[in-house]
Every structure is written in structure tokens, then in C-alpha cells.
Amino acid sequence: MGDRLSILFSDKLRWLKIALPLLILAALCVYSGIKGPELAPHFSDYLKDPDRFDGTQFMVQFTMVKEIKGPERFVVADLNGRRIDVVGSIPSGSEECFISFEAIFKAPGYLILQKPWHIYSKDRLKLYVSAIALLGVMAFFLRRFRFNLRRFCFEARR
Amino acid sequence: MPDLMTHVLSGNLVRRPHRYRELFFVGLALPDLLGRMPMIFHKNSYWFISPGHTPIGVLLMAYAISFLFKPAIRTTVFKNLLLGASLHLFEDLLQRHITDAYYWFFPFTWKSFEIPLFWPDQSIYFIPFLLVAAGIIQIVRLRRKRRRVADGRRGS
Structure with missing residues (x-):
């Protein structure tokens, strides 16, 4: 066991031992970068064809509360700055905080807040x-x- | 993820490695350095960098990093990095999320699970308690060390 470990960590083929795990990690990153977004639908995808996705329930993440328009309506924006109106009530003072929530997409392009939701205030x-x-x-x-x-x-x- | 301060302070509460414990603390920060910090510079990189915050990603990176040290200490460096990163990932397991957050068995499955005790942003409430606990433990460690040195002198 000790011998095997010493071979694994020896200077022999040092650059290959550095490059190989980094290459594998890079390949995993590419795989995750392609496959990951398919697992998490985004409201911007739904906005391209609102009628088709009307009534779809999904999880919204990586969005920031941008504006509270009233007691029952607020606006969120994704990381690219694309905005969408949300019907639902959240505490005042939540502007510029990240929020994750379950929502129902409604045509022509707004969300209805569902439970659970959480505002990352800190x-x-x-x-x-x-x-x-x-x-x-x-x-x-x-x-x-x-x-x-x-x-x-x-x-x-x- | 809990904040890095919580991770680092909690590293003071467990039995740390004796040799090159600095690498244990680097390990405590490693998953966030690989799988979260790049998001500060490139907001849309979440899915691309996520493997850095998985056990397989940490394992691969710890192995590569160990080659930045002399051969004699590489296994120690590797073990310490892994120990720190394992504690980090265990603490992350204790958080609750609305969506899937951590892919523990990536790339074999995208299934995610957690033991939902607190929200990620609530970890900062632990900091004052962890600071006090780490301070007490540090004082106890120092006293023990002094006592050992004094006993050694008396013995010789």
C-alpha cells in the first residue's frame, strides 16, 4: 500500500500527474456546463414561447428582487438582468436580495409565487x-x- | 454554502492534523474556491464550475495541488486537503435549499440530498459562537502544550 502510494505521489511523470486530473476536471466542467442548464428550466426560455409554457410549475433560482411594486407584486431579475414580474407577497426591504422560489409561469409572461420560497437576506x-x-x-x-x-x-x- | 468564516472556524473545533495543518485550512476553503468563487467574476458560470464543489472535483484538484509540494510531503498535503474539504462538504450537507444544490455523486447521478438544518445565509449567525468556542479551544491547547513542555523540562 505504502509503495503504491509513493508511486502515485512520486516525481515520475510529474507533469502528467498534474495535467491528467486537471483535464478530467475540465471535461467534467464542460459536461456539467452543457447538461446542468437542461436540469433547471429558466423563465427566459419560457418567455420565448409563453403560450406553450402557460401554467408550468418550476423552481426559480439565481434571481434577485429588483423592485417591490406593491403588496402583491414584485419584479425579479436573473443574472443576465432579464426581468419578470411576480405575483405574490414578500417582505418589504427585500430589494437587491437573492430569492429562490417555486413559481407558476403564466402567459404572456409573469410568474405566480408559490411555496416554498426563501430570500437570502444576508x-x-x-x-x-x-x-x-x-x-x-x-x-x-x-x-x-x-x-x-x-x-x-x-x-x-x- | 455556509460562509468561509464558519467553515474555517469549525476547522478549529475538530482534531486537526499535526503536520502541515495549514493545508487542512486550505482544504476547508477549497470547494468554495473551485466551485463558487469564480461566480463573483463570471455570474453565469454556476453549472460550468459546479464540479469543483463535488467530492470527485475536490479529489482531483487535491491530487493535482499535491504536486506543487516536495515529494516527501505530498501524501500529507493530499490527506490534509482532503480532510479539510471533507469537513467543508459535510457542513454543506447540513443546509436546506429549495432547489438541488449539491451533486454528491456527480458525474454518476444528478440526484441531490441534504440534511436541512439551516438556510445558507443563516450560517453567519453561528460566527460569534464559533469564535468563542475556537478561542476557548485555542487557550486549552496552548495550556496543554505549555504543560507538556514544562513536564519535558522537569523530566530531563
């Missing part, structure tokens, strides 16, 4: 806090290791 704070943690991890790591460009590897500091 998302921005989460991002800032994560950035601080990432800086901490980087500092902790670089305090112990430095990169040797000639050998192209990290070396432990003395």
Missing part, C-alpha cells in the same frame, strides 16, 4: 465575511510556505 454580508476568512487562510498558509519558482513548488519556510 448574502452580501456572507461574501465580506468569507473574504476575510480567505485572507486569513492565505496568510496562515504563506506564513509556513513560500513558492520556489525555479523548482515550481511550495517549500516550507524554516
Whole structure:
């Protein structure tokens, strides 16, 4: 077992051992990039042919609340900025927050909010806090290791 | 995903590896670095980068990263990265989502499951408690270390 492990992590064919997992990962990314969107229908697809998809129930994700038009109507936008009206009630002050919800698509092009739904109200704070943690991890790591460009590897500091 | 601060602080609560524990903390951040952070720069990249946040993606990346270290410590680097990333993925398993969020057995199946205890954005409420717990544990560790050093001196 130990011998097998040492072969797996030896310098023999080092570049191949780096390139091969990265290539496999890249292939998986391409597969996911093609197959993934098919699993999650998007309202922009429905807007191309509203009558055909009238009454379709689906999950809406990666959308941001852009405007609350009234107690029973708000507007969401996807990551590309495409907007759609939603009939339903959400708490005021939810503008610029991400929301995930189940919805029914209605022609000519609006959604009816269904349960369950969730507004990610602390998302921005989460991002800032994560950035601080990432800086901490980087500092902790670089305090112990430095990169040797000639050998192209990290070396432990003395 | 819980925020990275929650992941990193929770890494202080478990028994960490003795050698090169820095890599354990890098491992704690690794799934989000691969499978979430690129979304800050390219919003529509979710599906493309998602494999980076799966066990197979983390395994492949940890193996490749280990070759950026000297041969003598590569297995330790690999194990520590995997330990950290495993804890990260376990914590992610405890979240609730409306849609499928994590594809644990990708690329074999797109089926997703979770133990829905909290919403992803609620993880920041844990930070104050985790900070206190990590601080207490750190003090206990330091005291034990000092006691061991003192016992060693007395013994010699």
C-alpha cells in the first residue's frame, strides 16, 4: 500500500500527474456546463414561447428582487438582468436580495409565487465575511510556505 | 454554502492534523474556491464550475495541488486537503435549499440530498459562537502544550 502510494505521489511523470486530473476536471466542467442548464428550466426560455409554457410549475433560482411594486407584486431579475414580474407577497426591504422560489409561469409572461420560497437576506454580508476568512487562510498558509519558482513548488519556510 | 468564516472556524473545533495543518485550512476553503468563487467574476458560470464543489472535483484538484509540494510531503498535503474539504462538504450537507444544490455523486447521478438544518445565509449567525468556542479551544491547547513542555523540562 505504502509503495503504491509513493508511486502515485512520486516525481515520475510529474507533469502528467498534474495535467491528467486537471483535464478530467475540465471535461467534467464542460459536461456539467452543457447538461446542468437542461436540469433547471429558466423563465427566459419560457418567455420565448409563453403560450406553450402557460401554467408550468418550476423552481426559480439565481434571481434577485429588483423592485417591490406593491403588496402583491414584485419584479425579479436573473443574472443576465432579464426581468419578470411576480405575483405574490414578500417582505418589504427585500430589494437587491437573492430569492429562490417555486413559481407558476403564466402567459404572456409573469410568474405566480408559490411555496416554498426563501430570500437570502444576508448574502452580501456572507461574501465580506468569507473574504476575510480567505485572507486569513492565505496568510496562515504563506506564513509556513513560500513558492520556489525555479523548482515550481511550495517549500516550507524554516 | 455556509460562509468561509464558519467553515474555517469549525476547522478549529475538530482534531486537526499535526503536520502541515495549514493545508487542512486550505482544504476547508477549497470547494468554495473551485466551485463558487469564480461566480463573483463570471455570474453565469454556476453549472460550468459546479464540479469543483463535488467530492470527485475536490479529489482531483487535491491530487493535482499535491504536486506543487516536495515529494516527501505530498501524501500529507493530499490527506490534509482532503480532510479539510471533507469537513467543508459535510457542513454543506447540513443546509436546506429549495432547489438541488449539491451533486454528491456527480458525474454518476444528478440526484441531490441534504440534511436541512439551516438556510445558507443563516450560517453567519453561528460566527460569534464559533469564535468563542475556537478561542476557548485555542487557550486549552496552548495550556496543554505549555504543560507538556514544562513536564519535558522537569523530566530531563
